[in-house]
Amino acid sequence: MKSAQPGIKIRNRANLTGWLFVIVAVVLIASFYFYPMIQALLLSFKSGKGMNLHYVGFDNYIRLFSDQTFRVALKNTFIYLIIQVPVMIVLAMFISVLLNDSKLKLKGFFRTAIFLPAVTSLVAYSVIFKYLFAGDGLVNQLLLKLHLIGTPIQWITDPFWAKITVIIAITWRWTGYNMIFYLSALQNIDHSIYEAAKIDGASSTRQFFGITMPLLKPIILFTSITSTIGTLQLFDEVVNITKGGPGNASMSISQYIYNLSFKYSADFGYAATVSYSIVIMIIILAFVQFKAAGDKNG
Structure with a gap:
């Protein structure tokens, strides 16, 4: 028993160091993530203008359904x-x-060029898109010269096209x-699997849906x-x-949360409630996606 004591002390010291x-x-x-989350949750049960808040229970959550x-x-x-x-996926x-x-040339250039939008400034690229898709912007001028449209599309001021512009912008950026995640996963797939499939007469399409897609399932999720x-x-x-x-x-x-906090009469309690609605939706949708993917840990 005495000989075991030094070993136990070393392990305890190593655990303590870890x-x-x-x-x-x-x-x-805990300080910068969990504490603010808990405070925001408590704030969602309060209401009032500015910092003059009082407890209102679930009134803010009930208000969501009629807002x-x-x-x-x-x-x-x-x-x-x-x-x-x-x-985008x-x-x-x-x-x-x-x-x-493997036969593609200049792969490094193409990979870098397609990934670059992800590292650009959110504000900078958004402003550029705003000018590109303006009524007299480059996009409309190009479409007019190609005779694809007869009159300029109101990308920013039309309700339908405004949504399309936002969708194009976030798709371009992300x-x-x-792509980087899929590319790294593809490079880890053993090429002998594809060689065996070719020998069996599997076409490229069948290889993609029968081999690539199943092996990319964790990355897709x-x-x-x-x-x-x-x-x-x-x-x-x-x-x-x-x-x-x-x-x-x-x-x-998220813009509505910002407006509630800083643009309209500041209602931080209700803004926190709206923010927690996003949390609830994320949890539900993530659970659904895990189940749809057949993940046993979901």
Whole structure:
């Protein structure tokens, strides 16, 4: 028993050293992530103007169901989600398969060029898109010269086209980001699997749906969930390109939260309630996606 004591002390000392390294990260995460989340949750049960808040229970959550502006913002956000996320995932997967071809030349250049939008400033690229899609912008001028349209499209001021402009912008920015995940996953697939499929007479299409898609399933699930979260939190593009207009035709939930906090008469309690509606939607949609993907851990 005595000979075991030094070993136990060494292990305890090693565990203590490990916890000393971990505790810094734990404290920072708790301070800057979990504490604000708890405070926001408590704030969602209060109401009032500015900092003159009082406890109102679930009144703010009940108010959501009768809030017409929230309904419009919710509808717009889900339109962005339903259209943009599938299009972006399919595009990212398709481009990654093309760029994974060993016969393709200048692969490094194409990969960098497609990924670059993901590292550009959100505000800068949104402003550029606003000018590109203006009534007299480059996009309309190009379409007119190609005789694809007879009159300029009101990309920013028309309710329908304003949503399309936002969808184009976020697809342009985030497709390359998701492409990197698919590309890295494709490079980890053993080529002998494809060689065996070719010997068996499987076409490229059959190889894609029978081999590539199943092996990319974890990455598809990951990118779908992260893209869903990002779209539900959409803010910069809407604010800088369309300002939520015309009217509230392109407003997102995050922009509505900002308006409640800083643009309208400051109602931080109700703004916190709207923000927690995003949390609830993220949890539900992530659960649905896990179940749809057949993930046993979901």
